[in-house]
Amino acid sequence: MKVLSSVLLLLRRFLSNKPRAFLLLVVLICLVVVAEYARQIPLVADVKDVEHPLQGEALTLLTMGDWGKGNEGQRTTAALLEQLCEERGADAVVLLGDNFYPRGVKSTTDPYWNDRWRALYSGPCLSRIPFYAALGNHDYDGNPSAQIRYSRVEPGHWVMPARAFTVRFGNLLTLTNIDTNFPDVCGFPALCSLDWLERSLARFPATWKIAFGHHPAMGGMKYPRLKPFARRTVPPFLCRNDFDMYWSGHEHVFLDIEGRNEDLPCDIRQLVMGGGGAEVNPVAPAGGQVKFSLSALGVGVARVERTRVGMEFVRAPDGAVVHSFALEKPQGDSAQ
């Protein structure tokens, strides 16, 4: 009781000074704002490894971004996704962010989980495989932590164990999800996501390394590219870790970019596959380093084998393969 009265006395003296009282009020407001921000956005490097057991010597991935609009475009692309899953024997779907428009989801019980997720991707094939999901800018306008927590609602099906993570398919492929909204880097793997991902990549070598995130590395398109901090961190991370490809969405188009440029100054094939359902964007014709561009809805298909990765862009709704290429690697380059 004596201690309490002493504390109250000290507090009264402290607050009797108006500037001090104002300062305390400002500090309290800041603490509330930071607490609310931290509740919405996981600030620490909560990065996880996911093991995806390989069923054979190769695997097939389907990928798309910018899908959860609840419109005809989403329904059309979802039907194509189920069809490709059956025809190609897909092992997983990779979601490139902007999972729910316009402001993500509010919670793990948000109606969007039924209306824009279960109702559209629960066909006999898609319901059996994992969806590895990245966060986009629209997801951050809602509650991104709820999308992470939803991994516990449908475990092994909706897979977002953290805002950045790696998926290891044996030593055939490492799939690295970068949170391009907040690509924090600080030199300490325990604290920052890019540092953690880098350490994970060094510990688990694989024949192929593919990174995926929401924002493309290059500029000059409809939407602003990576924010300035991300522009200084993501391309060096990709180049330093010798990725074979970088997949993104954000632009609602198909793009295939080969070769170095000022945005990504190393030989990483950059693909944009943001035609998952939202209205498509205009895109400049192919030329120079842009090997292919198309303003269309659709899905990317990757067939990953030990010495070859074949990529196809498949347009919705007709299922036409509008572009394809392959990367090849001699057997000797494979990780053991």
Ligand SMILES: [Fe+2]
């Ligand atoms: Fe976006």
